[in-house]
Amino acid sequence: MAITEQDVQASEDAPSVNYLNNGYGLKSWLLTRDHKRIAVLYIISISIFFALGGLFASLVRFELMTPEGDLMSSDTYNKVFSMHGIIMVFFFLVPSIPATLGNFLVPIMVGAKDLAFPRINLLSWYVYVVAGILGTIAVVGGGVDTGWTFYTPYSSTYSNSNVILAAMAAFMAGFSSILTGLNFVVTIHTMRAPGMTWFRLPLFVWSHYATSIIMLLGTPVIAITLVLLMLERGFGFGFFDPNLGGDPVLFQHLFWFYSHPAVYIMILPSMGVMSEMVAAVARKRVFGYEFVAFSSVAIAILGFLVWGHHMFVSSQSTYAGMVFSVITFLVAVPSAIKVFNWTATLYKGSIVYDTQMFYVYGYLGLFLVGGLTGLFLSSMGLDIHLHDTYFVVAHFHYIMVGGQVMGYLGGMHFWWPKITGKMYPDIWGRVSALLVFLGFNLTFFPQFILGYMGMPRRYHVYPDEFQVLNVASSLGASILALGYVIPGAYLTWSIFKGPKAPDNPWGAKGLEWETTSPPPTFNFEETPLVTEEAYQYGPIEEH
Amino acid sequence: MADDHHGPTVRIYLAVFASLMFLTALTVWVAFQDLGMFNDVVALGIACTKATIVILFFMHVKYASRLTWLLAGAGILFLLILFAFAMADYVSRGWLGMPASHYLQ
Numbered sequence: 001m002a003i004t005e006q007d008v009q010a011s012e013d014a015p016s017v018n019y020l021n022n023g024y025g026l027k028s029w030l031l032t033r034d035h036k037r038i039a040v041l042y043i044i045s046i047s048i049f050f051a052l053g054g055l056f057a058s059l060v061r062f063e064l065m066t067p068e069g070d071l072m073s074s075d076t077y078n079k080v081f082s083m084h085g086i087i088m089v090f091f092f093l094v095p096s097i098p099a100t101l102g103n104f105l106v107p108i109m110v111g112a113k114d115l116a117f118p119r120i121n122l123l124s125w126y127v128y129v130v131a132g133i134l135g136t137i138a139v140v141g142g143g144v145d146t147g148w149t150f151y152t153p154y155s156s157t158y159s160n161s162n163v164i165l166a167a168m169a170a171f172m173a174g175f176s177s178i179l180t181g182l183n184f185v186v187t188i189h190t191m192r193a194p195g196m197t198w199f200r201l202p203l204f205v206w207s208h209y210a211t212s213i214i215m216l217l218g219t220p221v222i223a224i225t226l227v228l229l230m231l232e233r234g235f236g237f238g239f240f241d242p243n244l245g246g247d248p249v250l251f252q253h254l255f256w257f258y259s260h261p262a263v264y265i266m267i268l269p270s271m272g273v274m275s276e277m278v279a280a281v282a283r284k285r286v287f288g289y290e291f292v293a294f295s296s297v298a299i300a301i302l303g304f305l306v307w308g309h310h311m312f313v314s315s316q317s318t319y320a321g322m323v324f325s326v327i328t329f330l331v332a333v334p335s336a337i338k339v340f341n342w343t344a345t346l347y348k349g350s351i352v353y354d355t356q357m358f359y360v361y362g363y364l365g366l367f368l369v370g371g372l373t374g375l376f377l378s379s380m381g382l383d384i385h386l387h388d389t390y391f392v393v394a395h396f397h398y399i400m401v402g403g404q405v406m407g408y409l410g411g412m413h414f415w416w417p418k419i420t421g422k423m424y425p426d427i428w429g430r431v432s433a434l435l436v437f438l439g440f441n442l443t444f445f446p447q448f449i450l451g452y453m454g455m456p457r458r459y460h461v462y463p464d465e466f467q468v469l470n471v472a473s474s475l476g477a478s479i480l481a482l483g484y485v486i487p488g489a490y491l492t493w494s495i496f497k498g499p500k501a502p503d504n505p506w507g508a509k510g511l512e513w514e515t516t517s518p519p520p521t522f523n524f525e526e527t528p529l530v531t532e533e534a535y536q537y538g539p540i541e542e543h
Numbered sequence: 544m545a546d547d548h549h550g551p552t553v554r555i556y557l558a559v560f561a562s563l564m565f566l567t568a569l570t571v572w573v574a575f576q577d578l579g580m581f582n583d584v585v586a587l588g589i590a591c592t593k594a595t596i597v598i599l600f601f602m603h604v605k606y607a608s609r610l611t612w613l614l615a616g617a618g619i620l621f622l623l624i625l626f627a628f629a630m631a632d633y634v635s636r637g638w639l640g641m642p643a644s645h646y647l648q
Contacts, residue, residue, distance in 0.1 A: 189610065216614075217621045253629040304624060308632065318639055320632035 018518040020421070033118035034521055039104035040419070041125050042095065047488075049091035049132060052139075054481065056084035061443075061474040069461045077460040078145035079161060085148030086166055087139075090173045091132055093400055094262060097269035098180055098215075099128070101411045102208045104419060106184055108512045109202050111193025111530060113522040116186040124179035131172035138165040147458065149259070152240035152251040156232040164233055167226040174219045174226075177265070181215030184208050193511070195530035202510055202534050203292055207272030210296040214261045214268075214303065222258035225251065249314050256307035264303040266400055267367075268296055270407020271338055274363055277414050278342045280508040281357045282349025285535040288341045295334035302331045312383045321380055328378035335371050339364060355429030356506070359410030362437040366402030370395060373448065388458075391451025394444045402440055409436065409487060416491060417501030421518040424494040428486060435483030442476025509535050551600050559600045566593050 019036045022028075029037055059080045063071045072080065107115050115121050138144055144166040146155040155163050188201070188209050229251070231237040238244025240251045279286050286292055308316055308324030342364065351357060373395040377383050386392060413429050416422070446469040451457075455466050462470070504513040515524050551559070570589050578585055599605040604615050 185614075213617075217618060221625065249632075250629070253625075253632070257625050257629075304621060305628065308628065315636070317632045317635040319635040320628070323628075323631065 017520060018421070018516060019521045020518050022521050033114070033122055035103050035107050035115045035118065035121055036519065038121050038125055039100050042099040042103060042128070045125070045129060045132065046092050046096055046100065049087050053084055053087035053092055054484065056080050056087065057477065058481065060084060061477040063460050064470045065474045067462050067464050067467050072460070074460065075145065078458070079143035081458060082144050082147050083139050086144065086170065087135065089148050089262070090170045091135060093266045093404055094173070094177055095128060095180070096404065096408050097273065097411065098177070098184070098208060098211055099124070101273065101415060102184065102269060103180070105415065105512055106205055106208055107187060107191070108515065108519060108523050109205050109510060110188060110191060111196050111511050111524070111528045112187060112191035115183045116191055117183050120179050121183050124176045127172055127179065128176040131169045131176060134165055134172065135169035138162040138169060141165070149255060150226070150229060152229065152232070152248045153242070156229055156240050164230050167230055171223050171226045174223045177215045178219045181212035184212040185216065193528050193530055199290065199293070200530055200533055203275035203286060203289070204272035206293040207268045207275070207296045210300040211265050211268045214265050214300050218258040218261045218304065221254060225254040225258070249311070249316060252311050252314055253307070256310045257304070260307040260310065261303040263399065264299055266404045268299060270363070270404045270411070271296065273407045273411035273414070274342060274360060276510070277356045277360050277410055278345050279535040279537070280414070280506050281354070281360060282346050282351055283537045284345055284349045285533070285537065286341065287344035289534065291337050292341050295337040298334040299331065302327065302334070306331060309378050309383070312380050313387045325378050325380050329375065332371065332375060339368060355413045355426055355433055356410060358430050358433035359406055359413065362433060363403060363406040363410060365437070366398055366406060366440065370398030370402055373398065386451060388456055389451035390447040390455045390457055393457050394447035394451060397444045402444070406436065412491070414506070415512070416494070417505045418512055418517050418519070420495055421501050422494045422498035423501045423505065424490055424498055428490045432483050432486040435479055435486065439476050439479030439483050443473050443480050444476070446472045509537060550603060550606050555600060559596055562596060563593055
């Protein structure tokens with residue numbers, strides 16, 4: 001979509017006071033109740049943790065370039081992959097889209113001036129920051145070596161690392177996401193603009209509603225589970241240690257009751273991003289809007305009934321395993337509805353190959369591979385062979401990095417002009433999207449083969465015949481890292497030197513595109529009146 | 544909002560506090576009685592009663608809108624899902640009828 005002179009003129013005629021220039025002091029940011037400023041605070045914070053988690057990932061890939069453990073000891077390696085997992089899951093992936101794009105966009109998309117509880121929104125950021133500081137202290141103070149799963153009785157009895165501190169950090173990060181989820185649910189229920197009925201809501205809002213439900217219902221369970229773990233480790237209470245009358249598998253039940261739905265906390269918001277971007281790049285209403293909306297809710301609910309598929313090789317009963325296996329297959333249905341419907345939306349759409357389109361295609365491909373390999377792992381017999389191998393590592397990275405991070409980066413590019421009021425160079429956007437896609441596949445596809453050949457995860461010494469694939473994976477990780485660093489550079493450049501963004505640079509539909517770029521403090525000059533369905537793009541022009 | 548106008552009175556708060564104290568004392572007393580297979584059932588029953596009182600009165604759910612009831616109910620439903628599926632594992636572990644060592648031979 002070309003930017004016309006009229007667009008730029010309209011943007012220059014916009015009110016001069018917006019959320020970014022409405023106060024410059026540190027206090028005006030640290031005590032802000034504006035959801036948009038809080039979103040920016042979150043963007044900065046999670047970027048720091050993404051870089052830190054990425055640093056640990058780099059160390060893992062460096063170590064795995066040779067079959068010997070020549071870079072670090074086994075103990076250090078255990079800590080490095082544990083800190084990579086804990087930081088990426090609890091401090092990047094879970095809050096990434098809801099706390100940044102969700103925080104910024106949900107109130108604007110429903111036509112509200114702010115979230116329902118602005119102070120609680122700010123509190124959630126402070127809780128997140130304190131949790132992050134605790135996590136950093138755990139890292140600097142010697143690290144933690146339990147893996148991000150904190151499995152007992154190793155974590156509760158035998159580990160000599162900073163388990164309590166790291167668990168406390170994850171516990172607090174959970175509270176931060178509960179507060180965000182609460183704010184979204186109340187805002188979506190009570191603060192929609194006149195005319196904004198449930199079935200006129202953008203699908204981004206639907207997916208955040210489903211995500212919020214999971215945050216509210218699931219996160220308290222992981223919180224109390226980590227408290228039980230801390231009580232057992234600190235005071236010898238017998239919950240999980242068989243010597244004290246506990247059951248280690250109980251920990252796995254409680255942990256995965258949250259942590260499997262947490263995967264959907266990560267992926268559902270990125271599905272919402274995709275729905276918005278697919279409609280905008282195809283210039284069509286999302287095919288089967290209602291089905292896509294309800295598939296988010298279906299994923300949220302079914303996601304709570306499948307946790308036992310992480311426990312097929314524990315002492316979990318075979319019969320319970322069968323039930324979990326069957327329900328896991330069912331999750332593929334709403335996930336497939338989304339992918340089919342996005343593809344159907346693209347069909348005969350007016351497609352432009354800009355940065356967003358690259359991310360849409362990348363996401364579709366990576367999520368498809370990640371989702372379908374999930375079906376391998378939900379088959380009980382096959383899972384016995386693949387459990388705790390690199391096949392599992394590849395599978396969940398295809399979902400959580402291939403899917404979620406592609407959604408996060410795509411969304412950042414899509415709404416960057418709205419957030420900052422500046423345009424970025426599209427050519428660099430396309431180059432970096434391509435690098436991410438190629439680098440990602442080169443990193444993780446070899447891991448499917450490694451896992452199928454039997455290479456277990458969490459070991460840094462491996463047989464010589466696995467080296468070629470491991471070197472390929474490390475090479476891919478370098479390309480992937482470049483794909484992440486380049487957007488960091490040109491997006492930062494655009495803030496200072498980028499051309500001014502018009503209000504609606506992509507010609508997209510939605511209330512966020514009807515306000516100025518960047519929006520005023522209370523989002524709209526007047527409360528908007530919604531009179532049409534979402535994604536009412538006009539007839540597609542013949543080229 | 545419905546709960547702006549109707550909420551628990553101080554008298555109700557005191558009654559709730561008294562009943563919670565009574566149930567706590569009952570829990571301690573029951574802990575010293577041997578009720579056989581009902582030991583856990585009675586202890587959990589008292590705990591659930593206390594939790595219900597707290598949710599209804601201290602957390603104002605009794606006076607809240609139907610939407611709040613729906614969300615509170617959803618929380619309880621998902622807690623029951625956690626219990627049901629976890630217990631389904633524990634209950635059915637012995638059904639296969641052969642020890643784990645069978646697979647190791």
